Amino acid sequence: MNELFLILAVVLLLNTTVGLVRILSGPHPADRMLAAEMFSTSAVVIMLLLAFATDRPPLVDVALVFALLSALAVVTFVSRAWSALKPTTDTDDHDGGNR
Amino acid sequence: MDWLAHTFDGLLGLALLWLAWQAMHAPGLFRSVVSYMVFGLVMALIWVRLEAPDIALAEAAIGAGATGALLLSALARLKDGSDAGRLHWRHPAELVFWLPFAAVTALVLGLTAWQLPAPGLGVDVARTLGQSGVDNPVTAVLLNFRSFDTLLEIGVLLVGVVAIWSLGPAPSPIVPKMPSPALPALGRALFPVFVLAATYLLWRGSHAPGGAFQAGAVMGAGGILMVLAGARPWLTGEEQGPWRWLLSLGLVAMLAVAVAMAALAGTFFAYPPALAAPLILALEISAALSIALLMFAVYLCGRPPDHWEAED
Numbered sequence: 001m002n003e004l005f006l007i008l009a010v011v012l013l014l015n016t017t018v019g020l021v022r023i024l025s026g027p028h029p030a031d032r033m034l035a036a037e038m039f040s041t042s043a044v045v046i047m048l049l050l051a052f053a054t055d056r057p058p059l060v061d062v063a064l065v066f067a068l069l070s071a072l073a074v075v076t077f078v079s080r081a082w083s084a085l086k087p088t089t090d091t092d093d094h095d096g097g098n099r
Numbered sequence: 100m101d102w103l104a105h106t107f108d109g110l111l112g113l114a115l116l117w118l119a120w121q122a123m124h125a126p127g128l129f130r131s132v133v134s135y136m137v138f139g140l141v142m143a144l145i146w147v148r149l150e151a152p153d154i155a156l157a158e159a160a161i162g163a164g165a166t167g168a169l170l171l172s173a174l175a176r177l178k179d180g181s182d183a184g185r186l187h188w189r190h191p192a193e194l195v196f197w198l199p200f201a202a203v204t205a206l207v208l209g210l211t212a213w214q215l216p217a218p219g220l221g222v223d224v225a226r227t228l229g230q231s232g233v234d235n236p237v238t239a240v241l242l243n244f245r246s247f248d249t250l251l252e253i254g255v256l257l258v259g260v261v262a263i264w265s266l267g268p269a270p271s272p273i274v275p276k277m278p279s280p281a282l283p284a285l286g287r288a289l290f291p292v293f294v295l296a297a298t299y300l301l302w303r304g305s306h307a308p309g310g311a312f313q314a315g316a317v318m319g320a321g322g323i324l325m326v327l328a329g330a331r332p333w334l335t336g337e338e339q340g341p342w343r344w345l346l347s348l349g350l351v352a353m354l355a356v357a358v359a360m361a362a363l364a365g366t367f368f369a370y371p372p373a374l375a376a377p378l379i380l381a382l383e384i385s386a387a388l389s390i391a392l393l394m395f396a397v398y399l400c401g402r403p404p405d406h407w408e409a410e411d
Contacts, residue, residue, distance in 0.1 A: 006103045013110050020114065023121065023133050032133045040163065043140050050147060058152045058308040061300065062143065065156055065317060068296055069164030071289060072320050073136060075327045076168040079282055080175040 005053035009046045016042040033077045040070035108148055115141045128177070132170045139163035152308040153237045156300070160316035165394055168323050172398070176270065232375025234306040241310065242379045246368040250357065253349045253386060256393045260346060264336065269401035286328030293321025301387050305376075311349075311383045315390025322395040334396060337405040346396060349389030352382055 022035035044066045051059035118141060121134035139162030146155035224236050224244065231239035241249050297318035304310030326332055334342050344351075356378060357368045364371065370378050396403075 003103070006107070010103055010107050010110070013107060013114075017110055017114050020118070020137065023130065023137065024125075026130070029129050032130060036133045036137050039137050040140055043144060046144065047147065056152070059147060059155075061303065061307075061309065062147060062152055062155050062159055064296060065159045065300075065313070066140070066143070066163070068289070068293060068317065069160060069320055071285070072164045072324050072327075073167045073171070075282065075285065075324055076171040078279065079327045079329075080172045 002053045005049045009049040009053065012042050012046050012049075029077075033074070037070060037074055040066060040073070044070075111141060111145050111148065115145060128174055132167070132174055135170065136163060136167040139166065153310070153313070156308055156313040157316065160313055160320060161394075164320045165316060165323060165398070168320070168327070169398055173400070176400075230372045230375070232370070232372065232377075232379050233304075235304060235308065235310070237308065238304050238310050238379070238383075242382055243370060243375060246353065246357070246382075249386070250350070250353045250368075253353065253389065256390065257347055257350050260393050260396045263397060263400065264402035267401050269336075269399045269403045282328040283330075286325050286330060290321050290325055293317060293324065297321070297387070297391070301383060304383055305380065311386040312390060314387040316394060318387065318391035319394025319398075322391065323398045326395075326398070331407045332395070332399065332403065334392065334399070334403055335405055335407065336403040340405075342392070346389060346392050349386040349393075352385035356382060 016039045019035050019038050023032045026032055044063045047059050047063035047066060051057060051063065115138065118134050118138040122131050122138055125131045125134060139158060142162060143155045143158040146152070146158055221236070224240060227244075228234070228236060228239055231243045233239050233243070297314040300309040300317060301311065301314035302309075304314070322332070336342075356370075360369050361367045
C-alpha cells in the first residue's frame with residue numbers, strides 16, 4: 001500500500017511538473033495562474049500521500065495550510081491583478097491572449 | 100521503494116532550479132511572480148523531504164501564501180508592466196567575475212556542510228528537552244534554549260513594519276478593482292477556517308510541528324484575504340490607539356519575561372523549569388497575535404489612516 005502511495009506521489013509530481021510548461025508558455029495570465037493553482041492542489045494531495053506512506057501525521061497539517069493558502073493566491077489574482085494586467089497582456093504575451 | 104524516493108527528490112530538485120531561473124529571468128514580471136509562488140510550494144515539499152515539517156509549515160504559510168499575495172498586489176499597482184529594475188547581464192564580461200565567484204562560494208559552502216559534526220546539537224536538545232516545558236524540540240529551541248534569537252526575529256518584523264509605515268500613508272483604494280459578489284461570501288466562509296487553523300497550529304506547537312510563527316502567518320493571511328474580499332481593515336494608524344501596542348505585544352512580552360527572569364534568577368531568559376511551560380505558552384500566544392498583525396500591517400503597504408472612511 002505504501003509503495004502505491006509513493007508511486008502515486010511521483011506520478012502526480014511528474015504531472016504537475018509537465019503542467020508547469022503553462023507558466024512558461026501562457027499565453028494569458030489566467031493560464032499561468034491556473035498552472036500555479038494546479039501545482040498547489042497537487043501539492044496538497046502529494047503531501048497527504050507522503051503523510052500516510054511515510055507515517056508522519058504532522059504532514060497533514062502542512063497539507064491543511066497549503067489548501068487554505070492556495071485560496072489566498074487565487075483571490076489576490078482575481079481581485080487585484082487580473083483587471084490590472086488586462087491592458088498589459090499585449091506586452092506581456094506576444095500573441096495577444098484574448099480568448 | 101528507494102528508486103521511487105530518488106525519482107521524487109530528483110524531480111523536486113530539477114523543478115526548483117528551473118523555477119528559480121524562471122523567477123529571475125522570465126520575460127514579464129507576472130511570469131516571474133507566478134514562478135516564485137510555485138517555487139515556494141516546491142521549497143515546502145523539499146523541506147518535508149528533508150524531515151523539517153516546521154519549516155515546511157512556515158514556508159507554505161509565508162512563502163507560498165502571504166508573499167504571493169503581496170507580490171501580486173504590488174504588481175497590480177505598477178502603472179505599466181515595465182521591466183525596469185530587472186536583472187540583466189549588462190555585459191558578458193561580468194560573467195568572468197560572477198561565475199568563478201559563484202563556483203567558489205558553492206565549493207566553500209559544500210565543504211562547510213560536509214564537515215559539520217554528524218549528530219549536531221540534536222543530542223543535547225533531546226537530553227535537556229525534559230526541563231524545557233514543551234515536548235516539541237523546535238519550540239523548545241525557539242522559545243527556551245535560544246529565546247534571544249526569537250526576540251530579535253520579532254524585532255526585525257516590527258522594525259520592518261515601522262519602516263513601511265514611515266514611508267507614507269497606505270495607498271487607496273483598498274477595495275477590489277473588480278467587485279464580485281462571490282468574493283465577500285468566500286471571505287466570510289473562509290475566515291473562520293483561517294482562525295481555527297491558526298489556533299490549532301498555535302496549540303500544536305508545544306508538542307508537534309507548529310507554533311507562533313506558523314499560526315501568526317496563517318492568521319495574517321486570513322486578514323489579507325478579508326481585505327482582498329473587500330472588507331475594511333480594523334487596523335488604524337492612530338497614535339493613541341490599541342493597535343500600536345498589539346503590534347509590539349510580542350516584542351514587549353518577550354523583553355518583559357527576559358528582564359523579569361534576569362531580575363529573579365540573574366540570567367537573561369533563564370526560565371525556572373517549573374514556570375517554563377506557562378511562560379512559553381504566554382509568549383507563544385502574544386507572539387502569534389503580534390506576528391499576525393505585523394504580517395497584515397506589512398500587506399497594507401503604508402501607514403493606515405486614523406479612521407478608515409466609510410465604504411461608498
